[in-house]
């Protein structure tokens with residue numbers, strides 16, 4: 001039995017509470033929130049103790065694992081405290097509000113030999129799991145472009161970050177996860193329309209080291225919620241609907257599937273069959289928390305590594321910089337895996353727990 005606690009039980013944290021409460025081999029031991037008026041009904045519903053201060057909760061409850069779902073600006077402070085007190089942590093995305101904070105958290109997880117994984121939930125969406133399997137098998141051929149649309153209404157509660165760090169971070173992680181490539185150049189246009197401090201509408205372009213082009217269209221100003229991803233390549237285009245977990249393939253009828261042929265280069269593109277794959281649906285958060293808890297219980301589950309989450313944040317920060325300077329910004333996100341002070345420490349963590357040997361490759365809603 002793994003004893004878990006959830007710190008921050010607002011919109012997202014209460015979903016962690018619900019899902020943990022449904023999992024076998026998990027004891028939901030406590031919740032923590034600074035706002036007792038909001039959290040008390042949850043504490044009553046699940047009959048679990050409520051704390052205002054996570055430090056007191058850890059001293060008394062001694063959880064094996066903690067989900068952190070406080071607003072992004074407080075991730076660093078809370079995760080740091082939990083790691084120092086010996087907890088394994090799953091923190092909601094983004095890993096932290098700044099890159100320096102993210103680095104420090106990675107180093108703390110290493111120093112205290114604790115798991116630090118990040119809630120990049122879209123990796124656990126069944127449609128993405130199926131798409132990743134198909135891309136890895138080479139079904140699409142060369143990937144030309146990845147395009148994400150993540151638009152919807154304005155969430156008034158989010159005051160600390162803009163759409164780039166809050167929403168685009170999902171797509172930055174997924175684009176890296178699916179292509180296996182790293183962004184080396186970005187350009188962004190963004191505006192703050194309703195949000196008091198940060199951008200609430202943004203479009204961005206990414207250039208990946210393998211020449212894939214990335215396109216992001218993200219906002220909090222569209223009166224309907226759309227969460228889509230398009231991946232275009234040699235043999236056609238995949239479309240993912242994150243909300244319905246549907247995966248479709250639009251075939252390029254001109255592509256000769258039988259064998260590689262120079263003719264493929266000159267035939268062009270035309271409409272072919274449209275296939276909707278049967279994807280077995282499951283709540284992504286359940287997949288994510290099953291993976292986290294399973295890992296802690298000794299299963300060889302692939303976690304989202306802190307390094308992956310940090311490189312997604314690095315690209316997000318470059319997009320913010322580009323939007324504010326109106327300039328193209330160069331990024332060396334692949335270098336993150338080579339920075340000596342981090343990479344050896346992460347790999348020591350991997351060795352010590354014996355399961356994260358491929359940590360840098362391990363990946364994955366708003």
Ligand SMILES: NC(=O)c1ccc[n+]([C@@H]2O[C@H](COP(=O)([O-])OP(=O)(O)OC[C@H]3O[C@@H](n4cnc5c(N)ncnc54)[C@H](O)[C@@H]3O)[C@@H](O)[C@H]2O)c1
Pocket residue numbers: 007008009010011012013032033034035038052054068069070071072074078092093094119121157166365366
């Ligand atoms: N993975 C996803 O799809 C997804 C979706 C929504 C939000 N999130 C992430 O979850 C996090 C929380 O977002 P939200 O929308 O639930 O926010 P929210 O404002 O609804 O809830 C945050 C809660 O944290 C509490 N809190 C703040 N500081 C605290 C502290 N130091 N100790 C204890 N409690 C504290 C607040 O009282 C509040 O109840 C953010 O990082 C956000 O990016 C992820």
